[in-house]
Amino acid sequence: MRSRILLCGISAAALLAGTTACGSSKSSGGGSGSMGDELKGASFTVSSKDFTESILLGKITEYLLQAHGAKFTDKTDIKGSVNTRTALTSGQVDMYWEYTGTAWITYQKNTTPVSDPTDQYDKVKAADAANGIAWLNPAPMNDTYAFATRAGQADKLGVHTLSDLAKLSPSDATFCIESEFSTRDDGFPGMTKAYGLTVGKGQTKMLDTGVIYTETAKGGTCNFGEVFATDGRISALKLTVLKDDKHFFPNYNAALTLKQSLLTKYPAIATIVNPVAAKLDDATMTELNAEVDAQGLPADQVAKDWLKKNGFTK
Numbered sequence: 001m002r003s004r005i006l007l008c009g010i011s012a013a014a015l016l017a018g019t020t021a022c023g024s025s026k027s028s029g030g031g032s033g034s035m036g037d038e039l040k041g042a043s044f045t046v047s048s049k050d051f052t053e054s055i056l057l058g059k060i061t062e063y064l065l066q067a068h069g070a071k072f073t074d075k076t077d078i079k080g081s082v083n084t085r086t087a088l089t090s091g092q093v094d095m096y097w098e099y100t101g102t103a104w105i106t107y108q109k110n111t112t113p114v115s116d117p118t119d120q121y122d123k124v125k126a127a128d129a130a131n132g133i134a135w136l137n138p139a140p141m142n143d144t145y146a147f148a149t150r151a152g153q154a155d156k157l158g159v160h161t162l163s164d165l166a167k168l169s170p171s172d173a174t175f176c177i178e179s180e181f182s183t184r185d186d187g188f189p190g191m192t193k194a195y196g197l198t199v200g201k202g203q204t205k206m207l208d209t210g211v212i213y214t215e216t217a218k219g220g221t222c223n224f225g226e227v228f229a230t231d232g233r234i235s236a237l238k239l240t241v242l243k244d245d246k247h248f249f250p251n252y253n254a255a256l257t258l259k260q261s262l263l264t265k266y267p268a269i270a271t272i273v274n275p276v277a278a279k280l281d282d283a284t285m286t287e288l289n290a291e292v293d294a295q296g297l298p299a300d301q302v303a304k305d306w307l308k309k310n311g312f313t314k
Contacts (some may be wrong), residue, residue, distance in 0.1 A: 026074040028062065033069035034314040038268035040069035047093035048076035049084045051209060052292045052299065053143060053230065053285060057097040057254060059303035060276065067313040068272050080180065081106060088133070088257065095258035095269075100124045100138065101250030105186040113186065113250035117142065120251050134260040136270050138253040139280035143230040145187065145249045147175070148239035150219050157223070161245040162195050165224070173197070175204045176212045176222040186250055188226070194248040210293075213237055230282055232290020254280070276312055 048058030058076035078084045087093045103124045104110050114120035125135040181187040216225030217237040291302045307313040
């Protein structure tokens with residue numbers, strides 16, 4: 001989830017069969033790192049989900065670990081949250097960045113969001129400890145779900161909060177959403193129930209993530225599009241985000257997840273990654289996402305440049 005451009009992906013079954021995201025698997029060289037040798041001799045398979053922000057976090061992790069002597073195999077860009085989680089739990093990949101809200105709702109099967117982000121992180125971390133999965137420190141960024149509309153439309157329709165949607169006629173209450181969001185407890189079904197909305201089939205259009213932003217900006221397909229709080233396309237397309245006034249959507253703070261056994265073997269991973277996580281606030285992540293989605297820069301380049309700029313690599 002989050003900030004997603006649908007690039008390419010693989011199913012869990014394909015991953016288990018040995019195929020890789022986008023048809024290739026990139027491996028790094030090893031040896032001495034530019035920042036230290038704490039991980040010299042180690043080799044990790046780094047993964048991500050299939051949207052820009054997750055891919056960026058994966059790339060940042062790869063080049064960061066490489067700077068400390070590790071080798072990496074790139075298996076970023078797996079399609080779907082469940083497939084990516086399965087790749088980790090089955091041992092096909094070593095690590096990826098997960099969101100606290102996704103773990104809380106999707107994997108740990110809770111239905112009530114936790115309003116305090118620290119409390120939610122602590123609960124998610126404790127629950128996953130029983131599954132042998134470790135969570136490193138969370139980034140302050142909160143890439144939660146939201147709905148947005150094109151500039152001026154919010155004022156025209158008198159809609160500034162999600163509660164305001166209940167005032168609209170069916171012809172105006174039209175939504176562009178992605179397939180995963182359409183079935184998630186923390187997605188469209190839960191949101192419409194929480195806000196007392198009755199939405200007919202003709203009022204929703206299922207689109208790929210990246211298309212939602214452009215169609216919402218155009219206004220022809222729908223008036224309201226599912227977006228993600230740290231997505232750079234919100235500002236680039238001049239979209240207005242509606243306030244989640246009932247605080248329905250959970251917090252989605254990102255953190256690197258990995259098997260506890262791997263962290264026990266290589267405790268330096270936490271020492272190396274946690275300072276990076278601390279730098280990834282909403283503004284920073286939005287800017288990095290925009291460099292990829294709005295400016296068209298490769299995720300590899302954006303990750304490398306940011307790490308070097310902030311003194312995490314040379």
